[in-house]
Amino acid sequence: MSSAIPVADRTVVKTCCSICGHNQCGVTVALENGIIKEITGDPDDPVSRGGFCPKTMASAQLVSHPDRIKTPLIRTGRRGEGGWREAGWDEALDLIASKLLQFKTESGAESVVMARGTNRGSWIRVFNRFANLFGTPNWTESGGAQCFTPRGLAQQITFGGNALEWPDFTNANCILVWGANTVATWAPKAKKLMEARRRGAKLIVIDPVQCNIASKADLWLPVRPGSDVALAMGMINVIISEGLYDKEYVERYCVGFEQLAERAREYPLKKVSEITWVEERLIAEAARLYATTKPACLNVACTLDEIIDPIQISRVVCLLGAVTGNIDVKGGNAYPRSVGQVSIDSNAFIRLDAVPKQVQDKRLGASEYPLLCTNLPINFPMAHWPAILRAILTGEPYRIRGIFLMGGNPLLSIANSQQARAALEKVEFLAVADLFLSKTAELADVVLPVSSWLEQDGLADSSQATYGTLRTRRKVASFGLSLSDIEIMCRLSTKLGLADFWASEPEYLDHLLQPLNLTFEDLRKGDGYVLGPMQYGHHLRDGFRTPSGKIELYSQRLGEWGSDPLPFFREPHESPYSTPELAKKYPLVMTTGRRVITYFHTGLRNVPALRDVKPVPVLDINRRTAEELGIAEGDKVAVDTPYGSIQLWANPTEGIHPRVIGVPHGWADEANDNLLMNNEVCSHGIGTTPLRGTLCAVRRLAQ
Amino acid sequence: MKYTMVIDLKQCVGCDNCTVACKLDNETGTGIRWGRVVEEAAGQFPAVKRSYLPLLCMHCEDAECVKVCPTQATSKDENGVVRIDYDKCMGCKYCIVACPFNARYFNEAQRPPAGVPVMGSGDERKGAVEKCDFCHDRLAEGRQPRCVEVCPYEARFFGDRDNPDDPVAKMLREQKCVTLKAEEKFGPSVYYTGVES
Numbered sequence: 001m002s003s004a005i006p007v008a009d010r011t012v013v014k015t016c017c018s019i020c021g022h023n024q025c026g027v028t029v030a031l032e033n034g035i036i037k038e039i040t041g042d043p044d045d046p047v048s049r050g051g052f053c054p055k056t057m058a059s060a061q062l063v064s065h066p067d068r069i070k071t072p073l074i075r076t077g078r079r080g081e082g083g084w085r086e087a088g089w090d091e092a093l094d095l096i097a098s099k100l101l102q103f104k105t106e107s108g109a110e111s112v113v114m115a116r117g118t119n120r121g122s123w124i125r126v127f128n129r130f131a132n133l134f135g136t137p138n139w140t141e142s143g144g145a146q147c148f149t150p151r152g153l154a155q156q157i158t159f160g161g162n163a164l165e166w167p168d169f170t171n172a173n174c175i176l177v178w179g180a181n182t183v184a185t186w187a188p189k190a191k192k193l194m195e196a197r198r199r200g201a202k203l204i205v206i207d208p209v210q211c212n213i214a215s216k217a218d219l220w221l222p223v224r225p226g227s228d229v230a231l232a233m234g235m236i237n238v239i240i241s242e243g244l245y246d247k248e249y250v251e252r253y254c255v256g257f258e259q260l261a262e263r264a265r266e267y268p269l270k271k272v273s274e275i276t277w278v279e280e281r282l283i284a285e286a287a288r289l290y291a292t293t294k295p296a297c298l299n300v301a302c303t304l305d306e307i308i309d310p311i312q313i314s315r316v317v318c319l320l321g322a323v324t325g326n327i328d329v330k331g332g333n334a335y336p337r338s339v340g341q342v343s344i345d346s347n348a349f350i351r352l353d354a355v356p357k358q359v360q361d362k363r364l365g366a367s368e369y370p371l372l373c374t375n376l377p378i379n380f381p382m383a384h385w386p387a388i389l390r391a392i393l394t395g396e397p398y399r400i401r402g403i404f405l406m407g408g409n410p411l412l413s414i415a416n417s418q419q420a421r422a423a424l425e426k427v428e429f430l431a432v433a434d435l436f437l438s439k440t441a442e443l444a445d446v447v448l449p450v451s452s453w454l455e456q457d458g459l460a461d462s463s464q465a466t467y468g469t470l471r472t473r474r475k476v477a478s479f480g481l482s483l484s485d486i487e488i489m490c491r492l493s494t495k496l497g498l499a500d501f502w503a504s505e506p507e508y509l510d511h512l513l514q515p516l517n518l519t520f521e522d523l524r525k526g527d528g529y530v531l532g533p534m535q536y537g538h539h540l541r542d543g544f545r546t547p548s549g550k551i552e553l554y555s556q557r558l559g560e561w562g563s564d565p566l567p568f569f570r571e572p573h574e575s576p577y578s579t580p581e582l583a584k585k586y587p588l589v590m591t592t593g594r595r596v597i598t599y600f601h602t603g604l605r606n607v608p609a610l611r612d613v614k615p616v617p618v619l620d621i622n623r624r625t626a627e628e629l630g631i632a633e634g635d636k637v638a639v640d641t642p643y644g645s646i647q648l649w650a651n652p653t654e655g656i657h658p659r660v661i662g663v664p665h666g667w668a669d670e671a672n673d674n675l676l677m678n679n680e681v682c683s684h685g686i687g688t689t690p691l692r693g694t695l696c697a698v699r700r701l702a703q
Numbered sequence: 704m705k706y707t708m709v710i711d712l713k714q715c716v717g718c719d720n721c722t723v724a725c726k727l728d729n730e731t732g733t734g735i736r737w738g739r740v741v742e743e744a745a746g747q748f749p750a751v752k753r754s755y756l757p758l759l760c761m762h763c764e765d766a767e768c769v770k771v772c773p774t775q776a777t778s779k780d781e782n783g784v785v786r787i788d789y790d791k792c793m794g795c796k797y798c799i800v801a802c803p804f805n806a807r808y809f810n811e812a813q814r815p816p817a818g819v820p821v822m823g824s825g826d827e828r829k830g831a832v833e834k835c836d837f838c839h840d841r842l843a844e845g846r847q848p849r850c851v852e853v854c855p856y857e858a859r860f861f862g863d864r865d866n867p868d869d870p871v872a873k874m875l876r877e878q879k880c881v882t883l884k885a886e887e888k889f890g891p892s893v894y895y896t897g898v899e900s
Contacts, residue, residue, distance in 0.1 A: 054722070190856075
């Protein structure tokens with residue numbers, strides 16, 4: 001039938017997705033008469049080589065979605081009531097600028113919080129700079145202490161760079177995945193991983209749930225959530241005590257081996273097995289396979305950032321790579337080279353100097369969480385969300401009057417949603433930039449319409465995914481008055497009179513490319529990419545960027561910052577062992593924050609093609625445990641903690657320990673996992689609210 | 704010509720790219736999945752092995768759905784593709800009962816959950832039964848079915864098993880390929896390889 005229709009005006013555009021902000025997969029977008037027909041992973045893309053996911057594909061439905069925000073909106077009526085009027089950009093930005101400047105004049109710049117959630121593009125540091133130039137120390141992220149910050153610090157401390165982010169799958173003979181469902185969160189990496197599998201590389205996966213990637217593993221270690229440090233130390237103990245470590249590498253490139261070996265002896269297999277609920281045999285086998293199959297690479301994700309000791313776990317995983325001689329080598333974890341554009345990951349770029357020291361000292365959380373909130377040589381300091389919520393609610397240590405939020409939905413995405421709601425309802429002024437009226441945006445005074453990645457020109461330069469290669473996002477559609485996040489910042493910076501920002505996004509993009517003698521237009525019209533090749537052995541030759549110039553198995557610096565220089569396991573603050581009384585009422589151990597491939601954080605539930613494939617929030621629970629509780633597949637169940645209760649649909653499975661449950665995150669209302677979380681007990685130094693390994697109970701609800 | 708699909712279960716990671724691509728390309732409505740991926744688990748924790756089984760219309764040689772259709776809305780074309788003429792389908796659902804692989808859906812224009820809009824033209828097939836047609840329109844243009852095109856893990860292959868030079872015919876000759884419910888001899892045109900014993 002359709003073959004009778006004359007072939008329409010067809011074009012194919014190459015661009016890079018940014019629906020998750022991290023992977024930035026190269027895709028082809030096929031258009032007919034300007035309408036997007038299909039989006040497909042581009043096998044010729046130099047980075048993702050055809051790897052992509054359902055979120056990218058279904059983004060076509062964002063461009064014609066009836067609920068997208070088309071114009072800036074200004075609240076009419078009471079907050080949260082749902083009354084809005086459409087406005088132009090000038091009016092909306094003037095309103096925001098006048099409020100923010102008023103607060104700054106009357107109460108100091110610190111009375112304004114600038115917060116971000118997800119990264120629709122690569123603008124974290126651009127927003128960081130925007131906040132600093134405005135003068136507030138209270139810039140923060142929903143991720144923040146829960147995502148990358150702890151493991152970034154651990155990597156800087158240990159080997160002066162983020163090698164864990166760059167596994168060299170292509171040349172690895174063994175792959176150790178620690179707490180990442182690579183399939184669901186890193187599609188291009190998963191593609192390379194599966195290619196390595198096909199040519200015979202071994203795969204070890206550490207995850208409480210037998211997730212997609214764990215189902216392909218040679219060895220799956222279902223660790224008790226929150227006990228990961230003990231497991232990793234147990235593996236290091238096997239590797240050292242059986243002499244399987246790389247003696248030459250350790251001698252030449254590491255410091256503190258003797259201290260580490262001594263500490264590791266405190267983690268014999270029997271003890272580790274009791275702590276982690278993983279069989280002794282399996283721990284030993286995994287340690288031996290990993291240490292003796294060279295080269296081996298490590299693949300991690302933000303799970304490491306979400307246990308009670310996030311820096312410790314990231315450190316031990318780094319050390320596993322180090323003692324086996326797999327850091328900065330081909331097939332291990334390496335350090336790709338930037339192609340030489342302006343580096344946005346630097347204190348010079350974010351203009352931290354624009355915030356006077358006495359104002360920086362006021363950063364919320366600074367006294368409790370110095371590793372997160374104070375200016376160390378190796379971090380980008382930010383405010384602590386729980387401290388912000390408390391400040392809004394109590395006025396202590398000072399009043400927070402306004403929040404400017406980009407790409408975030410903290411009402412759902414930060415722990416203790418009950419408190420977040422109270423605070424966001426109370427704050428004097430809230431402005432939100434987003435694609436849709438999110439739960440948070442519903443409470444706003446002003447909402448700004450943001451473009452989707454299909455409606456943006458920009459750069460795809462997230463180093464985690466692109467391994468240094470720089471690529472181009474090409475605009476293929478437009479939607480209402482929406483603008484990119486960066487363009488919004490540029491326009492607002494003009495209204496705020498910020499010096500040293502850019503008047504427009506094209507100007508910013510050209511600035512980044514200037515060292516390459518390129519303009520964005522050159523890149524967009526040409527191939528669209530500049531290759532950043534993998535490099536090996538650079539730090540082995542010239543030294544690691546640590547005080548000793550070597551990989552620091554023992555970190556003096558960590559000791560100076562108030563932590564233990566060596567990894568140690570601490571029982572989670574609530575667990576069957578640390579709080580046995582509580583465990584009588586809440587006998588199951590919960591891991592939350594689990595990712596579902598069709599969604600990104602709190603977004604995309606309203607995209608029909610995605611929602612129909614994953615229609616409800618699903619609880620992973622062991623089949624026998626479910627039986628004992630009278631729960632059948634598809635039953636509606638409640639998950640209870642001392643802090644709250646939510647409702648999910650049961651998925652009884654054998655792929656999880658009988659005393660562990662897996663809870664998805666990002667769902668709204670009665671399925672919002674952050675209603676279950678306590679944000680008062682946070683990690684030492686870094687302020688992480690533990691999301692992996694807390695106590696809960698499950699019960700069947702009336703159907 | 705006999706159009707045939709081979710799915711490599713070793714390579715399938717359950718990413719649902721195929722499921723979502725199919726929904727978008729065919730604009731299927733709520734609750735309708737011409738292609739889907741079923742998660743299975745063998746054994747008991749911790750000795751358990753999860754796996755993913757992609758399912759779609761098997762385009763059987765001896766198709767039960769064709770036999771029971773009272774209006775000839777369902778028929779087999781010359782290339783072995785089982786197709787539905789939606790204008791002829793009166794929605795009696797005999798074929799849904801007859802299909803051994805649960806590949807068919809009755810379109811009752813089911814509403815999506817609150818907050819999710821209806822997008823696409825799926826409701827135009829309201830009152831009819833629908834299912835995978837191996838992307839017949841794409842084949843006519845010399846393209847591959849959409850689910851094959853979007854699989855990043857090289858788990859799906861499509862071709863003509865009557866042509867000995869076709870990669871799919873080669874796979875059927877050289878690899879252990881099985882069909883579902885083989886003992887019942889429906890003659891599916893969808894084969895699976897990489898099946899763990």
